[in-house]
Amino acid sequence: MISELEQGLVRRVQEGDATAFEELLDAHRTSAFRVATVVLGSAHGADEVVQDASIRAWRSVASVDADRGFRSWYLRVVANTARNDRRSRGRRAALVLRLAAQPGRDMPDPEEHAVTHDDRRRVIEAMNHLGRDDRLVIALRHFEQLSENEMADVLGCAAGTVKSRLSRAMSRLRAQLVHDEGGER
Amino acid sequence: MIEPWSETRLAQVLASVGEHLDIDPATATMPVAIAGRLRPSSSSRRWLAVAAALAALVVAATLAIAPVREAVADFLGIGSTSVEVVPEPEADPVGLPTIDEGLTDLSPSAAESRLRHALPDFGATPLGEPDRVASMPEGGVLVAWSDGATTLWIHEAMMPTEDLSLKLIDAGHDAEPLDGLGDAALTVTGEHILQTPFRRVRAGTVVLWTAADTEYRLESDLGLPAMLDIARALD
Numbered sequence: 001m002i003s004e005l006e007q008g009l010v011r012r013v014q015e016g017d018a019t020a021f022e023e024l025l026d027a028h029r030t031s032a033f034r035v036a037t038v039v040l041g042s043a044h045g046a047d048e049v050v051q052d053a054s055i056r057a058w059r060s061v062a063s064v065d066a067d068r069g070f071r072s073w074y075l076r077v078v079a080n081t082a083r084n085d086r087r088s089r090g091r092r093a094a095l096v097l098r099l100a101a102q103p104g105r106d107m108p109d110p111e112e113h114a115v116t117h118d119d120r121r122r123v124i125e126a127m128n129h130l131g132r133d134d135r136l137v138i139a140l141r142h143f144e145q146l147s148e149n150e151m152a153d154v155l156g157c158a159a160g161t162v163k164s165r166l167s168r169a170m171s172r173l174r175a176q177l178v179h180d181e182g183g184e185r
Numbered sequence: 186m187i188e189p190w191s192e193t194r195l196a197q198v199l200a201s202v203g204e205h206l207d208i209d210p211a212t213a214t215m216p217v218a219i220a221g222r223l224r225p226s227s228s229s230r231r232w233l234a235v236a237a238a239l240a241a242l243v244v245a246a247t248l249a250i251a252p253v254r255e256a257v258a259d260f261l262g263i264g265s266t267s268v269e270v271v272p273e274p275e276a277d278p279v280g281l282p283t284i285d286e287g288l289t290d291l292s293p294s295a296a297e298s299r300l301r302h303a304l305p306d307f308g309a310t311p312l313g314e315p316d317r318v319a320s321m322p323e324g325g326v327l328v329a330w331s332d333g334a335t336t337l338w339i340h341e342a343m344m345p346t347e348d349l350s351l352k353l354i355d356a357g358h359d360a361e362p363l364d365g366l367g368d369a370a371l372t373v374t375g376e377h378i379l380q381t382p383f384r385r386v387r388a389g390t391v392v393l394w395t396a397a398d399t400e401y402r403l404e405s406d407l408g409l410p411a412m413l414d415i416a417r418a419l420d
Contacts, residue, residue: 030208033208034203034206034208037206037207037208043207059263059264060264060342060395062368062395062397062398097206097207098207099202099205099206099207100205100207100208115197115198115201117205119198119201120198120201120202120205122198123195123199123202124206139203142196142199142200142202142203143199143202143203143206145200170195173195174190174195177195178190
C-alpha cells in the first residue's frame with residue numbers, strides 16, 4: 001500500500017522539487033544500499049552505485065507512477081545500475097556478502113524470534129553459494145519484504161514469474177543449508 | 186542437534202540477515218552527496234543547457250582531465266542513454282557493425298505487443314511506412330527505412346532489462362540539448378560509437394528524445410534538419 005505521503009512526495013518530485021526527492025531517497029536509502037550490495041556481490045562500490053542510480057532516477061522520475069510507488073521503481077534503477085557497474089568493472093560474479101560486526105557473544109536477539117548470529121552466518125554462507133539472480137530475488141522478498149507485485153516491478157517480469165523464481169531460489173538455498181550442515185556434523 | 190530450516194524459521198533468519206547485512210558505511214552521508222549533483226528539474230531544458238555548456242567547456246579543455254569526463258557522463262544524458270567521452274583510439278568506430286545488423290524481424294502487431302503501445306503514425310512523416318521492423322536484443326523495437334539508412338529505435342526510457350546503460354562514446358563535443366521535442370531531447374552529430382552491454386556499433390547523427398516513459402533514437406544520413414522534421418512529425 002502506497003502512503004499518501006509518498007504519493008505526494010513523488011508528485012512534488014515530478015514538479016522538480018529536489019527536496020522532496022531527497023526525502024524519498026532518505027526513506028529508501030538502506031534498501032537501496034542492500035540491493036546494490038547484493039547485486040555487486042559486496043559492499044564495496046555500493047555508495048557509488050546508489051549515487052549514480054539516484055541521479056538516473058532524478059533524470060527519469062517523470063516515468064514513475066505515483067500510485068504504484070517510488071520504492072520498487074527506484075530499486076529497479078539501483079539494481080540495473082549495479083549490474084551495469086559490475087559488468088563495466090569486470091567484477092567477478094561470486095558473492096562475498098558479509099554480516100556487520102557483531103558482539104562477541106552469540107546470544108539470541110529476543111526481538112528477532114531468537115535468531116542468533118550463528119543462524120545468520122549459516123544462511124549468508126549458503127546464500128554466497130547461490131547465483132546472483134537467486135540472491136537478488138531472495139533479498140527483495142526477505143530483506144526488503146517486497147510483495148510479489150513490487151518484486152515484479154523491480155525485476156521487470158510478471159508476478160507469476162516472480163513466484164516461481166522465488167520458489168526455486170528458496171529451494172536451492174534450503175538445499176545448500178542442508179549440504180553445509182552435513183559438512184559441519 | 187542442528188535445527189531444521191522450516192519455511193517460517195528460514196524467513197525469520199533471512200529477515201534478520203537483511204537487518205545485519207554489512208553495507209557501505211557511506212550510507213549515512215549519501216543524501217548530502219546526492220544533493221550537490223541535482224538540478225532543479227529532471228526534464229528541464231535549462232538543465233540540459235547547463236549540461237551542454239559543461240560539455241563545451243570540457244571540449245575547450247581538450248578533454249584532458251579524466252574526472253571532468255566523468256562529470257560529463259553524469260550530466261549529459263537522456264532516458265537510458267548517457268554521453269561519455271573517452272580518449273582516442275578506443276573510440277574509433279571504423280569497422281564496427283551498424284545498429285540494424287543481426288536483428289530478428291517482427292510484424293508491426295508483434296512490435297506493438299513488445300512495446301505495449303502503438304507504433305507512431307509513420308505515414309505522417311516524410312519517410313512513410315517503414316521497410317523493416319525488428320526486435321532489439323536490448324529491449325524495444327527498431328524501425329528501419331532504406332531512405333537515408335534511417336532507423337528509429339523505440340524503447341522504454343528506463344530500460345527494464347538488466348545491464349542497459351547506453352553510451353554514446355566520444356560524442357560529448359557534438360551533443361546538444363534540443364528544445365521543442367518530447368519531454369527532453371538531445372542531438373548528437375557526427376560519427377560515434379553506441380555501446381550497450383550487448384553490442385558496440387557504429388553510429389552517425391542521431392536525435393534522441395523522451396516522451397512520457399518512452400525513449401526514441403532516430404539515426405539517419407539525411408542530415409539534421411530533415412531528421413528534426415521527421416522527429417517532430419513523430420512526436
